[in-house]
Amino acid sequence: MNRQLRNVEFGDFQTPVSLARDICALIARTGFQPAAILEPTCGTGAFLQAALETFPGVTRILGFDINPQHITQARHTITPINPHSPASVEICQADFFRTDWTNIVAALPEPLLVIGNPPWVTNTALSTLSSTNLPVKSNRDHLRGIDALTGSSNFDISEWIMREIISWFRDKTGLLAMLCKTTVARKVLKYAWHNGIHSGTASLYLIDAHTHFGAAVDACLLLVPITPTGTDKVCQVFHSLDAVQPASTFGLREGILVADTALPPHWQELGGNSLKVWRSGIKHDCSNVFELHVEGDRLVNGLGTQVDIEPEVLFPLLKSADLAARRRPQRWILVPQRAANDDPNHLKTHAPKAWHYLTAHAHLLNKRKSQIYKNRPRFSIFDVGSYSFAPWKVAISGLYKKLEFVQVPPYADRPVMLDDTCYFFSCYSAEACNLLYELVTSEPAKAFWSSRIFWDAKRPITAHLLNALDLRRLARLLGKEAAVDQLLAERQIAESTQGANQYLLFQNGFAEEETEVPGREER
Template sequence: MANEYGDYQTPTSLAKTVLELLKSEGYDFENIIEPTFGKGNFIDEIPEVMSNVRSIRGLELQPDYYNEALTKERNDIKYELYNDDFFIFDLNKLFDKSTNNLIVGNLPWVTASQLSRFESKNIPKKSNIKGLKGYDALTGKSNFDIAEYMSLSLINVISSLNTKSVIAVLVKDIVAKNIIRYIPDSNIYPSKFSIYTINAKKEFNVSADACLMVIEFNGDEKFDNTVGEYSLYNPDKLIRRFGWSNDNFVSDVKEYKDYSIYDHITNWNWRSGVKHDASKVMELKRDDGKWINGLKEEYNDNELDSKYIYPLVKSSDVRKQDIHTKFRKYVIVTQAKPREDTSHIEEDSPTTWNYLIKHKQYFDKRRSSIYKNSPEFSMFGIGDYSFKPYKVAISGMYKSPIFSVLPPKDDKPAMTDDTVYFVGFDNMTDAVVFAAALNGDKAQKLISSLTFTDSKRPYTKDLLKRIDVISILKTTDIDELNTSAFSKVTKNDVDSFINKYDNDLSLF
């Protein structure tokens, strides 16, 4: 998606489907605006589908496209098409204040940071954005979609109209999500907000979650700060409603209502794993009685002893709901807490010290500022919690929220990398009860109602802390808890877990 104009011309068939949908929704309005019309595929289709259209207005920056679009004009419609820049143009000129306005089109698919990489001049001009509704939320972010900025600029004008008007644009899903997210704090007052997902791979050969975002203003409905999600290819079937449920931003409003009784800020101390930025030398494999690092160097036990070596679990390992007994990787753990002096390793394990010294250059070239002014061979994401023998872990990155139990291996607790979140326990039974509750129906439904799986890290510490495992255990039948891969837990195990951790304000 890397071109300076975010240029993806809409296939005629898609433009037609979009217009037919808008017509069926009652948006067959007199003035139709195509804000960045490109070759004019929407402009061409509008008179084919819409019966009431009298004027079509719009903008396009690239002259060749502009000229091509002009050839699509017809006699019975008034056109005002400008070869101009959205960011400096007076958008008010596109609207007819005396009638209903429909904005329809496909805004550029490009982000502010992509534009700065191209050193592009095609960026919002600062002077134009002051006072824009929702502007603070948008520009507070270091990166945003240009389509989000353009949508807000158009919404800003629509909000000043008294007539029923609609913006219906093809955008990435994230644009729609961002807009609904900050609506309660803005002075944007829609009457209805829907998205119709499209297959961007098929339509544009782009791998992105994208939709037709339709926001209606001055309609009859009372807006409840939620968005109805449909598929453009099956627009009558509601998939879900996402958005605001009181003060919570949720991915499924109905499901959230059913499971919100398990949503409380708890004291479970979710942690992420170790960070060292030197995987080539810190991460090891075990093969044929030898340690092998990422440089393919091999070490016998008398060349590198195991005193500071721990089993390691990475995101890709916690995908299966399982009790981990086989470990693919190991990690050298140089500290027991952040910033701890590491020089004692020289005496405690000379082979480890020699190994670290031999690979010093890999540590010295670590760029992240967290390593500056820290002892040699430092790592982060380490503390007492790292050495808890039993852990219940989840990858922050994978789509399905699967919780695994990590028992120790050869008396060494398993470590995780920093894309994995975990809670530590002192015994296996507590870990199994905790994981069984999290893998059970109630926790899974609560999690799915809160998360958008298209985000990069759907599961965060903040989200995990909200799952009230004790309430779930108190209200769940023992048979529902025993998920297949886990060893059986008894009612006694669950009761003693509840007794131990209920009201415990210091869950390590």
């Protein structure tokens, strides 16, 4: 394995000793003085060196790493310092995922400082490399099967490691000090707060990952003081290691992670277990085949090949960039199903040209790696249902860093599809679409969602976030309860009716309409 792949496998972003010194100096300024220091992924020893220099009262220091070359370097790093310190120092090779940490931690004096920079890599990335540097697989967050398959089960290895470390403190007093992605820091804190870890006020210090590690991610130093009497469920956010005053504070409020605890809490009353009305767009994982664009009077796929298929299976498509620019559809998408449990095999009869086209490109479709396609009919797509074919929609991008909704009308007399980077609410009339748009762009709605959005997340807006707002409660606040009840009832009736007639819809499609679908022949 070449060095670059090896670095990816082990998430090998070694901490510069200057940064390690700054972090240890910051910890010392807080007044924390450890009796023991443990670094379970010590790398080449930067933190061990900085800790020996900064904490003269420490009596025991342990460093572990899976890489034998790192262990050799770490021992060499601390050799000039160790004779001048009363601390007992041990640096050993060990696999974090196969080490009995319980007995190791139990033998260490308190207060304990667990410090480090665990690997910045996801389990999916490691699986792609066929790496064995992974924890034992388990559904530790009790995800639904479909959530586990569609991405919720992908996690950073550092998150897994930090959760394990947090659990070591159930019977210990000390401090967790870890470099990690900011998204990982929030997940670890939420886990700790939900699982009865007694902590004081946590601190998150933003760092420049590009300067220190050459990594284009939002990263931070996370400090979590652990004490038997701690009941805090808040975290102060500092813009740098040198900052004295926090820029903001996030935390857990009534079991919900809120982005800014300074925001008025009364908007939280709009949350509830409402209907799950926001959906993600279509997922297909093969844009070269499924997505088409117009060149003159021809339809062309992503491979540059002209395509001739039945118009009944073609629909205009919008992506996140299209929503952000508020443009009309630039692409068309082949939709072989009316629901995720449909079998595209019926295209053999209802749309034979489309079936022939998919069959001709089966070698590309068979390479789709997502587990959602495993044991499903050939050419299946995902996140498609009767709601996808609603003529009107209110949509939003999950990728762009703004809470901006867009009304999506029919295009060329066809319902517009969204891709899986977008979320939408399906409407069955222009009046319903206008009403919904008025609701979701109201100040109470924006305040509610803003209190829960962390804009540095890879996908700050999700269906889970959007569905957390109870539309009926919002409508009651705005004096539109009757109108919203009617909207939701009409939506439910329309979708259940469509769902009962999926194959009829596919057979007849929109054949009776005079549309302007590209490639459609005169009848």
